[in-house]
Amino acid sequence: MPEHSEKIYDIFIAGGGINGIGVARDAAGRGYSVCLCEMNDFASGTSSNSTKLIHGGLRYLEYYKFRLVQESLKEREVLLKMAPHIIWPMRFILPHSKGMRPAWLLRLGLFLYDHLGFRKILPGTSHIKLNNSEFGSPLKSNFKFGYEYSDCWVDDSRLVILNAIDAASKGANIQNYCKVTNVSKSDGLWSITTTNSIDGKQRVSKAKSFINASGPWIDDVLESSFKKKNSKNVRLVRGSHIVVNKLFDHDRSYICQNNDNRIFFMIPYEDKFTLIGTTDIDHGQSAGKVEISEEEQLYICKSANEYLNTEISLKDIVWSYSGVRPLYDDGASEAQDATRDYVIKVEEQDSSLMVNIFGGKITTYRRLSESILKHVEGFLGKRGNSWTEKSSLPGGDIAVDGQLDLQNKIQMRYPFLTEETIKRLVRSYGTISFDIYGDAENIDSLGDHFGSGLYEREVKYLIREEWSRTSDDILFRRSKLGLSLSEDEIKKLDLY
Ligand code: FAD
Numbered sequence: 001m002p003e004h005s006e007k008i009y010d011i012f013i014a015g016g017g018i019n020g021i022g023v024a025r026d027a028a029g030r031g032y033s034v035c036l037c038e039m040n041d042f043a044s045g046t047s048s049n050s051t052k053l054i055h056g057g058l059r060y061l062e063y064y065k066f067r068l069v070q071e072s073l074k075e076r077e078v079l080l081k082m083a084p085h086i087i088w089p090m091r092f093i094l095p096h097s098k099g100m101r102p103a104w105l106l107r108l109g110l111f112l113y114d115h116l117g118f119r120k121i122l123p124g125t126s127h128i129k130l131n132n133s134e135f136g137s138p139l140k141s142n143f144k145f146g147y148e149y150s151d152c153w154v155d156d157s158r159l160v161i162l163n164a165i166d167a168a169s170k171g172a173n174i175q176n177y178c179k180v181t182n183v184s185k186s187d188g189l190w191s192i193t194t195t196n197s198i199d200g201k202q203r204v205s206k207a208k209s210f211i212n213a214s215g216p217w218i219d220d221v222l223e224s225s226f227k228k229k230n231s232k233n234v235r236l237v238r239g240s241h242i243v244v245n246k247l248f249d250h251d252r253s254y255i256c257q258n259n260d261n262r263i264f265f266m267i268p269y270e271d272k273f274t275l276i277g278t279t280d281i282d283h284g285q286s287a288g289k290v291e292i293s294e295e296e297q298l299y300i301c302k303s304a305n306e307y308l309n310t311e312i313s314l315k316d317i318v319w320s321y322s323g324v325r326p327l328y329d330d331g332a333s334e335a336q337d338a339t340r341d342y343v344i345k346v347e348e349q350d351s352s353l354m355v356n357i358f359g360g361k362i363t364t365y366r367r368l369s370e371s372i373l374k375h376v377e378g379f380l381g382k383r384g385n386s387w388t389e390k391s392s393l394p395g396g397d398i399a400v401d402g403q404l405d406l407q408n409k410i411q412m413r414y415p416f417l418t419e420e421t422i423k424r425l426v427r428s429y430g431t432i433s434f435d436i437y438g439d440a441e442n443i444d445s446l447g448d449h450f451g452s453g454l455y456e457r458e459v460k461y462l463i464r465e466e467w468s469r470t471s472d473d474i475l476f477r478r479s480k481l482g483l484s485l486s487e488d489e490i491k492k493l494d495l496y
Contacts, residue, residue: 001202002193002201002202002203002204003201003202003203003204004203004204005203005204005205005206007033007205007206008189008206008207008208009033009034009035009173009205009206009207009208010027010032010033010034010207010208010209010376010380011023011024011027011032011033011034011035011207011208011209011210011211011376011380012034012035012036012037012190012192012205012207012209012210012211013034013035013036013037013210013211013213014036014037014180014192014210014211014212014213014214014221014225015036015038015045015212015213015214015215015217016036016037016038016041016042016043016160016164016174016176017038017042017043017045017046017047017160017213017215018043018047018156018159018160018163018362018365019213019215019342019357019360019365019368019369020036020038020211020213020214020357021036021042021160021163021164021167021174022163022365022366022368022369023211023213023368023369023372023373024036024163024164024167024172024174025163025164025166025167025170025172025369025388026366026369026370026372026373026386026387026388027172027369027373027376028167028170028171028172029166029167029170029384029387029388029391030373030383030384030385030386030387031383031384032376032380032383033171034167034171034172034173035172035173035175035205035207036167036172036173036174036175037175037178037179037180037192037194038175038176038177038178039177039178039179039180039197039217040176040177040197041176041177041467041469041470041472041473041477042157042160042161042164042176042467042477043156043157043160043161043477044477045215045216045217045287045323046215046216046323046324046325046326047156047157047159047160047215047362048156048157048160048321048323048476048477049156049239049241049290049321049322049323050156050239050323050362051239051241051265051267051275051277051278052153052154052155052156052267052275052362053090053151053152053153053154053265053362053363054072054075054076054079054080054087054151054152054153054154054362054363055072055076055151055152055363056069056070056072056073056076056113056116056117056151056363057069057072057340057361057363058109058110058113058149058255058263059263060340061109061112061113062109063339065339065340065341066116067341068340068341068364069112069113069116070116070117071364071367072117072361072363072364073113073116073117073118073119074117074118075363075364075366075367076117076122076151076152076363077117077119077120077121077122078366078389079152079154079363079366080121080122080152080400081121081392081400082388082391082392082393082396083154083159083162083392083393083395083396083430084396084398084399084400084401084402084403084430085395085396085398085403085406085426085427085428085429085430085431086154086155086158086159086162086393086396086427086428086430087152087153087154087155087159088152088153088403089121089122089123089150089151089152089153090150090151090152090153090251090252090253090267091123091148091149091150091251091252091253092148092149092150092151092252092253092254092255092265093128093130093135093146093147093148093252093253093254093255094106094110094146094147094148094149094254094255094256095130095136095139095143095145095146095254095256095307096143096145096146096147097142097143097144098142100257101257106147107147110125110147110149111125113125113149114149119150121400122150122151122152123150124149124150125147125148125149125150126147126148127145127146127147127148128145128146128147128148129144129145130143130144130145130146131144131145134249134250135250135252137248137309138247138248138308138309138310139254139307139308139309140306140307140308140309143307148252153267154362155427155428156362157476157477157478158428158478159362159393160477161466161477161478162393162394162395162396163393164466164467165394165465165466166391166393166394169394174467175194175196175467176467176469177196177197177198177469178194178195178196178197179194179195179197180192180193180194180214180221180225181193181194181195181202181224181225182225183210183225183226185350185352188350188351188352189206189207189208189352190206190207190208190209190210190352190354191204191205191206192204192205192206192207192210198469208352208353208379208380209352209353209354209355209376209379209380210352210353210354210355211354211355211357211372212354212355212356212357213357215287215326215357216234216236216287216324216325216326217287218231218233218234218326218356218357218358219231219232219233219234220286220287222356232329233328233329233345233356233358234326234327234328234329234358235282235327235328235329235330235338236282236283236284236285236287236324236325236326236327237280237281237282237283237324237325237327237338238279238280238281238282238283238290238296238322238323238324238325239277239278239279239280239322239323239324239325240277240278240279240292240293240296240297240300240320240321240322241275241276241277241278241292241300241320241321241322242275242276242277242292242297242300242301242317242319242320243269243273243274243275243276243317243318243319243320243321243483244273244274244276244312244316244317244318245272245273245274245316245318246268246271246272246273246274247266247274247308247310247312248268248274250268251268252268253265253266253267253268254266254267254307256303256304256306256307258303258306259303259306262280264276264277264278264300264303264304265277265278266304266307270480270483271420271423272483272484273318273319273483276300276303276304277300279292279296279299279300281296283324287324287326290322290323290324291322292320292321292322294314296322297314297317297320298314301313301314301316301317318483319483325340325359326358326359327339327340327358327359328341328342328343328358328359339359340359340360340361341359341360342357342358342359342360342361342364342368342371343357343358343359344356344357344358344368344371344372344375345358346375348379353375353376353379353380355372355375355376357372366388366389369388370386370388373386394430394432395429395430395431395432395433396430396431397430397431398430398431403426403427406426406430406431406433407419407422407423407426410422410425410426410433410434410437413434413437414437414440416442416443417437417453418453420452420453421452421453424453424479428478428479435461436457436458436461437457438457440457445457446458447460448492448496450485450489450492450493450496451481451484451485451486451489451492452481452484452485452489454474454479454481454485454493456496459474459493459496462474462478466478471490471493471494471496474493475490475493
């Protein structure tokens with residue numbers, strides 16, 4: 001028999017990706033009562049499988065998506081100030097050679113990119129010579145010059161987790177491994193059944209409004225939980241990335257144009273690696289398990305080899321990941337042409353509110369949340385003002401360029417930690433690192449060591465404060481230590 005909750009929530013949210021969690025945080029901060037259920041781990045869907053850029057999207061200018069580009073460009077500095085521990089400025093080199101988009105068009109695009117977003121912190125575009133430069137040395141010699149512009153890097157899954165921590169600290173009931181399995185209406189309220197995938201327990205909650213933030217699963221939720229037949233609103237477009245050992249030593253990324261006119265990135269990743277991607281193909285299957293195909297792996301290697309001095313092949317791939325973009329189906333013929341903008345569909349009937357979220361980007365999650373809150377306010381009445389623009393995410397109470405300073409402070413307080421671990425702590429937890437390590441005086445006080453600087457003390461924190469239930473939660477979403485730990489070390493963590 002399902003357990004029935006007495007409480008009537010203002011808002012129930014299905015889906016713990018960036019969009020659902022972003023709405024939960026904003027709403028809880030305005031004083032609404034919120035419950036959010038995620039069927040797997042937070043960010044286990046698309047939100048940990050992105051290219052990890054807070055960007056305007058240079059290529060969207062070609063599609064005249066000025067609203068989307070401008071909103072995204074403005075968000076870069078807002079988000080950078082909110083979370084300078086997990087988001088940092090990154091310079092992108094756009095190498096140029098014959099046969100590519102003409103140089104005048106690139107200059108025009110970059111001029112717009114520099115000026116549409118009212119930049120104050122990020123430096124603007126510059127021309128760069130590539131021959132005889134450390135930035136040109138990984139590239140073939142036909143790339144003699146290029147342009148360099150700014151965007152930001154984000155640890156996407158940590159962005160979700162930090163928003164979740166903040167939402168919970170503001171009173172939201174946030175749960176992972178808890179699937180929405182049925183939704184019905186009675187007495188003007190939504191009645192939502194959830195099933196916990198760990199203990200199998202069912203629970204029925206009541207809410208005045210329901211937000212479907214299930215991303216690629218949005219049509220599944222409409223069909224299986226709402227019993228709506230033939231829901232076909234979303235176009236699932238798969239994007240995959242490969243990770244190879246570091247291809248270059250500097251901190252710049254490359255944005256490259258492919259023979260088919262698509263663009264892809266080569267980005268410094270987790271200190272020891274280079275991240276390359278993405279692809280853009282219709283997924284053609286249900287949202288379930290998403291994996292890179294061999295065809296995609298070959299495509300990415302071939303694309304990179306058009307640029308690189310040293311060729312890469314399938315054997316160089318140390319890791320890969322894939323995600324599906326839950327794009328609103330606007331009928332575009334090619335996957336890469338489908339709109340990346342978010343679409344919010346609102347249904348208000350029988351004194352209840354239902355909102356479906358389609359598409360969107362990590363970059364625009366905060367603005368999307370504000371738009372949704374406008375609908376919620378219209379329905380439930382206003383409780384508080386919009387507040388997230390000037391807020392810090394947990395651990396992000398440092399200056400925009402304050403990572404090094406924080407590293408030094410952690411080093412002074414915990415001199416027994418390695419430089420590599422301290423850098424990881426700063427870029428995962430920011431000032432929360434002091435709560436995790438607390439009064440630790442030496443390495444022995446950190447408990448068991450699981451490898452690569454991951455000690456029992458951090459694992460306990462991740463279980464207690466960040467909802468970690470499996471070793472994958474810890475190794476691939478709370479961190480990327482899964483790339484460094486050996487099989488035996490992972491087994492040890494599994495058994496913990
Ligand atoms: P998701 O993150 O998929 O979250 C939906 C969640 O709902 C999932 O966790 C799922 O488990 C859960 N769920 C489903 N059904 C149920 C249910 N019945 N009950 C409970 N929970 C349920 N954006 C950028 O800004 N910058 C980038 O560089 C970028 N690169 C990208 C690269 C790729 C390859 C892809 C695919 C996307 C990229 N994006 C990027 C876009 C961005 O990643 C997505 O728009 C965003 O992550 C979508 O978030 P979401 O919350 O809507 O979906």
